[in-house]
Amino acid sequence: xxxxxxxxxxxxxxxxxxxxxxxxxxxxxxxxxxxxxxxxxxxxxxxxxxxxxxxxxxxxxxxxxxxxxxxxxxxxxxxxxxxxxxxxxxxxxxxxxxxxxxxxxxxxxxxxxxxxxxxxxxxxxxxxxxxxxxxxxxxxxxxxxxxxxxxxxxxxxxxxxxxxxxxxxxxxxxxxxxxxxxxxxxxxxxxxxxxxxxxxxxxxxxxxxxxxxxxxxxxxxxxxxxxxxxxxxxxxxxxxxxxxxxxxxxxxxxxxxxxxxxxxxxxxxxxxxxxxxxxxxxxxxxxxxxxxxxxxxxxxxxxxxxxxxxxxxxxxxxxxxxxxxxxxxxxxxxxxxxxxxxxxxxxxxxxxxxxxxxxxxxxxxxxxxxxxxxxxxxxxxxxxxxxxxxxxxxxxxxxxxxxxxxxxxxxxxxxxxxxxxxxxxxxxxxxxxxxxxxxxxxxxxxxxxxxxxxxxxxxxxxxxxxxxxxxxxxxxxxxxxxxxxxxxxxxxxxxxxxxxxxxxxxxxxxxxxxxxxxxxxxxxxxxxxxxxxxxxxxxxxxxxxxxxxxxxxxxxxxxxxxxxxxxxxxxxxxxxxxxxxxxxxxxxxxxxxxxxxxxxxxxxxxxxxxxxxxxxxxxxxxxxxxxxxxxxxxxxxxxxxxxxxxxxxxxxxxxxxxxxxxxxxxxxxxxxxxxxxxxxxxxxxxxxxxxxxxxxxxxxxxxxxxxxxxxxxxxxxxxxxxxxxxxxxxxxxxxxx
Numbered sequence: 213x214x215x216x217x218x219x220x221x222x223x224x225x226x227x228x229x230x231x232x233x234x235x236x237x238x239x240x241x242x243x244x245x246x247x248x249x250x251x252x253x254x255x256x257x258x259x260x261x262x263x264x265x266x267x268x269x270x271x272x273x274x275x276x277x278x279x280x281x282x283x284x285x286x287x288x289x290x291x292x293x294x295x296x297x298x299x300x301x302x303x304x305x306x307x308x309x310x311x312x313x314x315x316x317x318x319x320x321x322x323x324x325x326x327x328x329x330x331x332x333x334x335x336x337x338x339x340x341x342x343x344x345x346x347x348x349x350x351x352x353x354x355x356x357x358x359x360x361x362x363x364x365x366x367x368x369x370x371x372x373x374x375x376x377x378x379x380x381x382x383x384x385x386x387x388x389x390x391x392x393x394x395x396x397x398x399x400x401x402x403x404x405x406x407x408x409x410x411x412x413x414x415x416x417x418x419x420x421x422x423x424x425x426x427x428x429x430x431x432x433x434x435x436x437x438x439x440x441x442x443x444x445x446x447x448x449x450x451x452x453x454x455x456x457x458x459x460x461x462x463x464x465x466x467x468x469x470x471x472x473x474x475x476x477x478x479x480x481x482x483x484x485x486x487x488x489x490x491x492x493x494x495x496x497x498x499x500x501x502x503x504x505x506x507x508x509x510x511x512x513x514x515x516x517x518x519x520x521x522x523x524x525x526x527x528x529x530x531x532x533x534x535x536x537x538x539x540x541x542x543x544x545x546x547x548x549x550x551x552x553x554x555x556x557x558x559x560x561x562x563x564x565x566x567x568x569x570x571x572x573x574x575x576x577x578x579x580x581x582x583x584x585x586x587x588x589x590x591x592x593x594x595x596x597x598x599x600x601x602x603x604x605x606x607x608x609x610x611x612x613x614x615x616x617x618x619x620x621x622x623x624x625x626x627x628x629x630x631x632x633x634x635x636x637x638x639x640x641x642x643x644x645x646x647x648x649x650x651x652x653x654x655x656x657x658x659x660x661x662x663x664x665x666x667x668x669x670x671x672x673x674x675x676x677x678x679x680x681x682x683x684x685x686x687x688x689x690x691x692x693x694x695x696x697x698x699x700x701x702x703x704x705x706x707x708x709x710x711x712x713x714x715x716x717x718x719x720x721x722x723x724x725x726x727x728x729x730x731x732x733x734x735x736x737x738x739x740x741x742x743x744x745x746x747x748x749x750x751x752x753x754x755x756x757x758x759x760x761x762x763x764x765x766x767x768x769x770x771x772x773x774x775x776x777x778x779x780x781x782x783x784x785x786x787x788x789x790x791x792x793x794x795x796x797x798x799x800x801x802x803x804x805x806x807x808x809x810x811x812x813x814x815x816x817x818x819x820x821x822x823x824x825x826x827x828x829x830x831x832x833x834x835x836x837x838x839x840x841x842x843x844x845x846x847x848x849x850x851x852x853x854x855x856x857x858x859x860x861x862x863x864x865x866x867x868x869x870x871x872x873x874x875x876x877x878x879x880x881x882x883x884x885x886x887x888x889x890x891x892x893x894x895x896x897x898x899x900x901x902x903x904x905x906x907x908x909x910x911x912x913x914x915x916x917x918x919x920x921x922x923x924x925x926x927x928x929x930x931x932x933x934x935x936x937x938x939x940x941x942x943x944x945x946x947x948x949x
Contacts, residue, residue: 240358247287248352249286257308258287259287259305260304273317277289304317319340335351407797411944425682425683426561426565430580431579431621548659550564552660553640555709556702563720564634570747574743581618581633582637586615641710664719679691716741733745750888750890751891758898761898761929762927763815766781772846772847774845788817790947806826806828806896807896809833810831810899815833832882833885833898833900835902837871837877841853865917865921876917878903903921909925928946930944
């Protein structure tokens, strides 16, 4: 704070320091910060300051000023010294947290601060607790000259950011009365009857995946030419010829379920020096770094690179679990293959796409490998139902070949650092699954994910969507002919279908209906498999819209300040009324809808004109915590904290504000929100903040983590996400400029 010269005095074990001249008396008023630090604090003793000037109490210990806790070991007291009291005569004392006695005054003479300069030798603050024990505190004193204008601006910001909230009386969950008929929220807030009037173009990278056949978004094969179609790939990857394990040989080894190397140590564990490693708690994904007691690493660079590549770009629980897996788990368990199993038209690809998006958003490097895409590129799209007969040896060989190629590509990608592969195919016979397990042995852990649907209505809907969207029937002009062919293909699969009974597996039975279904799991353990099960339990196909919007313009938006808990401006109040009208028109037939806000008053006030729907406050929806930068402008951060400003500029995703959060931290606390949004069967309106909505939008739009801090989420705009069996579609409404 301030613009003038500064002075630091530190009491340390050496007991001395250089003298400096007094601060320039013409530079404004004197701002003083007193700090005490101790790592062995006793009981509930609170450091206080008392002295000769009313500014710091008096020599009456009962009027001493308490210092505020800055961290677990540090206490601080800051104040501005008026010109007529620039010589301060003071001492530190310890007082019990409850009560006034006994007080323990520091040993030695009084401390004198004159014009910002500490007189005499710097020294520790010593407190004699009894005849034997002495408690030592390290003392830090900082003085700055600040102008009256800076002081006034700081006080104004303090008043605006810390005044009592106007909305704290509102309960976390509330239900307003239904709106009165014909009610309008003021002429300035009225909307056109046709909401399409407010639609604006969505970004080119929007969430409109429903317009694309989901399997086409899966990974491309790494080979050169398929059915005359050229596919780019690295020159070092081998061609289409692959060795296919014999599916007839039943694979009964335990390597897929519990790795044969469970009883051994990974290369990292073999090094004694792993005791000298710890996880960096700074920005972004954890990394293994050298401890203070270690002078060198004893393992080579290749192992470090392999470990780094298989770590997720994540924070919190995901990071902690990843570190545990790296340090303790067998090598093959660092890579996970989710192998889909199920008859056609059972929602396998839909499930694969959702799971891929979820894991990527959490920070795991995840890819979706669709065997149907490999087949179409290798053998074309004009294969009739006969191609899928179990008694067609040419067809069986061709299908096993592309399945082996897709599995080989997935394993090669994992060896390059990939973490989770989603292997999407019917895999409906035990022979096919044995082949995949044999290929995975020593390379990755396999979990089978079987989708079972007994609802004929859902199956019929899926079949018709398949005929409409699948490239297999793009050249079939007769819809009914395509329908007959696909039903024959389905019958061919049903004749030889063998449910999963081997290895680690998850069975989703009638989950698509969203109610009455069940999940069966066998031999599932570990953090990530557990998260996958929890996610799958809460997914369904019920179409519903999710509306995302920022709060109305706040007073801090007007002033360019980040964080805080300010009220909304006049413009923000107009948007709140427009939003209420929009919600009333858009969701007039959706009385099961709900309104979610953060616990900060600018979102609660934005939601206040909306009536007739339950409102729920989520702490997880609060804006990113700016820590010590809360309430500052970016210019102030650049001026006063240039190193922090540059660190944030270099990597906004992983940068963590001092005592605050990073975007990766925000993603971790938003996971329960995502799970609940997936579970909800009715529309939800989410009124939150820019960083939070960037992270939520990135989940639905499947945007890379590195793009999240740069996603455009403008004020006074509603982003509508339609979720359903056909994928995701996005529409944006701009209610105000």
